Amino acid sequence: MPISPSSNAQAARRALAARLGELMRDAGLKGGELSARCGWHPAKTSRILNAKVAPSDSDVRSWCRACGADDQAADLVASNRAADSLYVEWRRITRTGLRQAQEARVPLYIRTRHFRAYSSRVVPGALQTREYASALLRTVADVRQTPDDVEAAVEARLTRSSVVFEGGRRFVAVVEESVLRYRIGDDEVMANQLSHLIRVMSMPSVSLGIIPFAAARTMWPTETFNLFDDRQAGVELLSAQVTVTAPSDLALYARAFARFAGLAVHGSAARALITAAIDTLG
Structure with a gap:
């Protein structure tokens, strides 16, 4: 999913990336460990964390599951969907x-x-x-x-x-x-x-x-x-x-x-x- 050129959408993506990064650190995980749990290449984790690519809803859910934070998934999916119109x-x-x-x-x-x-x-x-x-x-x-x-x-x-x-x-x-x-x-x-x-x-x-x-x-x-x-x-x-x-x-x-x-x-x-x-x- 390509990132919108809108500066506001980019700001929303960066905010989402920051929250995902906090979940990863709170779970005591590094990028490689999270990537392995999610079953994708470490480069994808890096691109998401740096807001260079917008994660899909399933990516967000997988990320939360890997961090033991399933209770955060609904909010983050909603934020992800609304990034372009928030x-x-x-x-x-x-x-x-x-x-x-x-x-x-x-x-x-x-x-x-x-x-x-x-x-x-x-x-x-x-x-x-x-x-x-x-x-x-x-x-x-x-x-x-x-x-x-x-x-x-x-x-x-x-x-x-x-x-x-x-x-x-x-x-x-x-x-x-x-x-x-x-x-x-x-x-x-x-x-x-x-x-x-x-x-x-x-x-x-x-x-x-x-x-x-x-x-x-x-x-x-x-x-x-x-x-x-x-x-x-x-x-x-x-x-x-x-x-x-x-x-x-x-x-x-x-x-x-x-x-x-x-x-x-x-x-x-x-x-x-x-x-x-x-x-x-x-």
Whole structure:
């Protein structure tokens, strides 16, 4: 399997190689001994350790077995598979505009039955009104200096979001109270967006929790992230989109989400926070 020319993919390969090297040393093995246990030429071990060749999934499993670390195999295989897409810069994703980035995730949304979204900055995409999404994506396009296809991107986002509310799916969102206060668009856009949140809260397939400013924190605010069933997490950084698939990392995000959900208020208490935010608008 040839190594991707992407510098980010190479960095991921080097990180994987470093972890494999640690397993070998922790097992008290040298390269030749590990090669013999795996049944391949010592040159292959050297190329893997130096990140000159990407190991196959079976190579990773054999390596872990040789080191007595079968419990590490699932995480390392996931890291190996995700090396090319683990960290993708937004400038690569949006080089032709924002629409493509919205459309690219439709298959993931169609596969997913249980969505979990945490946000400390903006209303989660699936709960955005057209006007709020337009104001937000126009700002994104300006900051990232992408081609102006905002109207098409908004349509694509709304189409993608509609999948969430189709039968058999559950959408659970937790947002910080600050999300209700940050002004995206003008007062009318924000008032309509906040009113929309109150409306969607009544949907049986939607759960919206809000973490009040006054909550006694057992989990600090983090970057926005989304969990798609138990298979994948998406983390949104300013400069890049990060895809998480390693089981131990997914478990960490699931634990963090559970803590956020425990801090949040729901129902009438959540509606009161939204109404208070509406009342601050002109």
